[in-house]
Amino acid sequence: MNARPQLKSLALDRLRDQFAAEGLPRYRADQVAAWIYQRGVEDPRGMTDLSHELRAHLQGSWALRALEVERVDYSSDGTAKAALRTHDDLLVEAVWIPEEDRTTLCVSTQIGCAMACSFCATGSMGFARNLTSAEIVDQVCRMREVVGSGRTPSNVVFMGMGEPLLNLDAVVEAVRLLIDPKAFGLAPRRVTVSTVGVVPRIGALLERVPINLAISLHATTDEVRSRLVPLNRRYPLEALLGALRGLDSVTRRRPVFFEYTLIAGVNDSVEDARRLPALLAGIPSKVNLIPMNPHPDSPYAPPEAAVIDDFLAALAGRGLTVTLRRSRGPDIQAACGQLALRTRAASAA
Ligand code: SF4
Incomplete structure (x- = not known):
């Protein structure tokens, strides 16, 4: 266990305040952030425009890495999934998804998840703990280093293990570093936070950071959604x-x-498709359809191609923007809903 505080847990304004409280010039925080987030240098000895005293101070007082790479699996489609080890010996997963015009990194926010969605591998592993903001940010740093040849991903989605809004403060702090021009410098529209619908925290998230919101909807009736997403019993569709x-x-x-x-056979009927536009009326919406990624712990399977075609046809011309998303990295269990499989198998072993 590393007892020194994690420097990556502080967004830049808080790091400046911290440096000022320690009697250091505030601009030094900007210099340190540029080394870590823009140049990928995490060893203070390499931060050559800092004084020897400050480098020694950083080395002695702060932890600059929160995660270590345990293993990386590569899919035949170029997707890479990493298992990353925390200081208390737990594993967290992140997925690197290269595409023609962008590279998306999917990050986790918790180890395990308490939401127990019935189609999701993470949900079946239970909840261990929240990740710190440093551990969320370090998924970007480690993946950039081991998979991205030093390139920062163009997009970051909070869709890995865990329910982000149940770890809201850490998520917000991590997002602030992602979109700070003096840190990672991503455009806010390139960061997406996904939730199964923790209703009281959605407004708080959007007030604090101007990013994209994704809702894991998965059903058009409360009866079906409550089976897939148990949180729906507390916050049904109408409330969400x-x-x-x-x-x-x-x-x-x-x-x-x-x-x-x-x-x-669960949520793929033409009636479901017909219900969707009315359900989402009044909300500027884009719908991503994702055929189920099967995994051994789940009784569910993807629909036949013809059923998907019928679903799409029933939605056509109804005023919704709909995309059918091809899953990435299913051969390494990196696709949506599959995270945690290998990690859990490795832990059991
Ligand atoms: S779908 Fe998301 S919220 Fe539901 S169990 Fe899986 S990780 Fe948790």
């Missing part, structure tokens, strides 16, 4: 979608992304 309609930050801003995992 009504709350979104009531948020200025939603109705006046970018569209909300609705993730919809298509599961054979």
Whole structure:
């Protein structure tokens, strides 16, 4: 266990305050951030424009790495999934997804998840703990180093293990570093935080950081959604979608992304497709359809191609923007809903 505080847990304004409290010039925080987040240098000895005293201070007082790489699996489609080890010997997963025009990194926010969604491998492993903001940020640093040849991903999605809004403060702090021009410098529209619908925290997230919101919807009736996403019993569809309609930050801003995992015989009927547009009325929406990625612990399977075609046809011309998302990295269990499989198998072993 590393007892020194994690420097990456502080967004830049807080790091400046911290340096000032220690009697250091505030601009030194900007210099340190540039070394770590822009140049990928985490050893203070390599931060050559800092004084020897400050380098020694950083080395002695702060931990600059929160995660170590345990293993990286590469998919035949170029996707890479890493298992990263925390200081208390737990594993967390991140997925690097290269595409023609962008590179997306999917990060985790918790180890395990308490939400117990029935189609999701992470949900079946239970909850261990929240990740710190340093551990969230370090997924970007480690993946950039081991998979990206030093390149920062163009997009970051909070869709890995865990429910981000149940770790809101750490997520916000990590996002602030991602979108700070003096840290990673990503455009806010290139950062997406996904939730299964922790209704009271959605507004708080969007007020604190101007990023994209994704909702894991997965059903058009409360009966089916409660089976797939148990949190729906506490915040049913009307409460979730009504709350979104009531948020200025939603109705006046970018569209909300609705993730919809298509599961054979569960939520893939033409009636489901016909219900969707009315359900999402009044919310600027984009719907991502994702055929279920099967895994051994799940009774669910993806629909046949013809059923997916019928679902799409029933949605056509109904005013919704719909994309069918091809899963990435299913051969390494890196696809949506599959995270945690190998990690859990390795832990058991
Ligand atoms: S889908 Fe998301 S919220 Fe649900 S169990 Fe999996 S990780 Fe948790």
